[in-house]
Amino acid sequence: MTKHQEAKPIPGKPEPQLADDETIARMLGVCRKTVSRMADSGRMPSPVRLGRAKRWRINEVQSWISDGCPNVRRAHRGRSK
Numbered sequence: 001m002t003k004h005q006e007a008k009p010i011p012g013k014p015e016p017q018l019a020d021d022e023t024i025a026r027m028l029g030v031c032r033k034t035v036s037r038m039a040d041s042g043r044m045p046s047p048v049r050l051g052r053a054k055r056w057r058i059n060e061v062q063s064w065i066s067d068g069c070p071n072v073r074r075a076h077r078g079r080s081k
Contacts, residue, residue: 012068017057017058018048018055018057019056019058043071045061046072055074
C-alpha cells in the first residue's frame with residue numbers, strides 16, 4: 001500500500017478517532033499547510049498534541065464540516081482591561 005492510498009477498515013476493528021493533517025487536508029480538499037493555518041487562526045477545530053505531533057478528532061472535524069465550517073474561536077488568554 002502506498003502512502004496516499006486509503007486503508008480499508010478491518011472488520012471488528014474500531015475506526016480511528018484521530019487523524020493527521022494529511023487526512024484532514026484530503027477531507028477538506030486543501031493542502032496540509034492550509035489545515036495548519038486554519039487551525040492556528042481559529043477557523044477550524046484545534047488539534048490534539050501528542051508530543052510534537054498534531055492530530056484532529058475526526059468526529060469534531062466531521063461535525064464542523066456538517067455545520068458549514070464556521071469559525072471556531074478560542075477563548076482570549078490575555079489580561080482583560
